[in-house]
Amino acid sequence: MRYYALARPERRVLVARDGDDIFDLPSANPDVEGYFDLVRAARITNQSVERVARGLLDEAEEVAPEELTGRLGRPAVPEEVWAAGVTYRISEKAREAESGMPDVYVDVYERERPELFFKATGSRTVGPGDAVGVREDSAWNVPEPELGIVLHRGDIVGYTIGNDVSSRSIEGTNPLYLPQAKVYERCCSIGPCITPPGTVGDPHDLGMAMTIERDGEVVYDEATSTSEMVVTCEELVSYYTRHNVVPETAVLLTGTALVPDEDFTLRRGDEVRIEIEGIGVLENSVTVV
Structure with missing residues (x-):
């Protein structure tokens, strides 16, 4: 999977792209606001980032592919x-x-x-x-x-x-x-x-x-x-x-x-x-x- 940040007017949204499918991860868990939230969860549970993300997909809302051709935010804002x-x-x-x-x-x-x-x-x-x-x-x-x-x-x-x-x-x-x-x-x-x-x-x-x-x-x-x-x-x-x-x-x-x-x-x-x-x-x- 690849992880993007959609720059929606109301908020930045972390999405995961799995092939042609795109998922709004915060819709499944609002605590997942950015990529590093997935990383922290993976460290706590001793799992890979991919496994943590896949655990959210069943509950996550799907995103239309054209959204990724629009305004994207920084996928991470490093210190x-x-x-x-x-x-x-x-x-x-x-x-x-x-x-x-x-x-x-x-x-x-x-x-x-x-x-x-x-x-x-x-x-x-x-x-x-x-x-x-x-x-x-x-x-x-x-x-x-x-x-x-x-x-x-x-x-x-x-x-x-x-x-x-x-x-x-x-x-x-x-x-x-x-x-x-x-x-x-x-x-x-x-x-x-x-x-x-x-x-x-x-x-x-x-x-x-x-x-x-x-x-x-x-x-x-x-x-x-x-x-x-x-x-x-x-x-x-x-x-x-x-x-x-x-x-x-x-x-x-x-x-x-x-x-x-x-x-x-x-x-x-x-x-x-x-x-x-x-x-x-x-x-x-x-x-x-």
């Missing part, structure tokens, strides 16, 4: 979003190109310890169909499509799609400006759903694609695979949780392998479409913040 960098060769090359200090990125790519950095609080994230932001004081801004690891108390409980929007001109000036290049209003999108580990399959062998449209024309269209990562999801989580007081809920983005050419920058009104096999499609427009 923290972190991200990894230089986990793909192309990312390392792109970071070298943008920086006057390229050696720092080569050093990270070739070492055991990954680059991890704080990306966003929940309030800085947006969901499917909403607008991601680019900084007004940055001349070079790019989307970064990434597999997102959904964590509960440091344990992997699912996967999602993330867009780690980045201000390359700011980071390229000096690597110490990384927080300003990464952390700002609308700097990250998450969605469209959460797929549990048992459903997504091998997270290290998923097709990933990104398309960017501008004024109705495709200006970027490339694809890759998470098999190109030089570290595993488990290794990234291990470094994230080491000597760290992690929040109850978090998303850890795993780095990007799709990087537009150096002469490309996002503009207001662009449409970014990211697809990851086994999860779905995350679509966002672009605004300036």
Whole structure:
């Protein structure tokens, strides 16, 4: 199953999609307001998330399929979003190109310890169909499509799609400006759903694609695979949780392998479409913040 949040006027509704069937889980139990409520119930009862959800289906109201083509909310609002960098060769090359200090990125790519950095609080994230932001004081801004690891108390409980929007001109000036290049209003999108580990399959062998449209024309269209990562999801989580007081809920983005050419920058009104096999499609427009 995959888990979505419908953005209804009166409330956010957690729904489970099982093939062609879609179920309103709070209609069966109002205490199940979000995906992490399922995770907590699974931990308490020593069951899988899937088994807990299936126990609600007989009493849950069915949802019309067209509702999933309408307004979706964030499938989870994590307390923290972190991200990894230089986990793909192309990312390392792109970071070298943008920086006057390229050696720092080569050093990270070739070492055991990954680059991890704080990306966003929940309030800085947006969901499917909403607008991601680019900084007004940055001349070079790019989307970064990434597999997102959904964590509960440091344990992997699912996967999602993330867009780690980045201000390359700011980071390229000096690597110490990384927080300003990464952390700002609308700097990250998450969605469209959460797929549990048992459903997504091998997270290290998923097709990933990104398309960017501008004024109705495709200006970027490339694809890759998470098999190109030089570290595993488990290794990234291990470094994230080491000597760290992690929040109850978090998303850890795993780095990007799709990087537009150096002469490309996002503009207001662009449409970014990211697809990851086994999860779905995350679509966002672009605004300036």
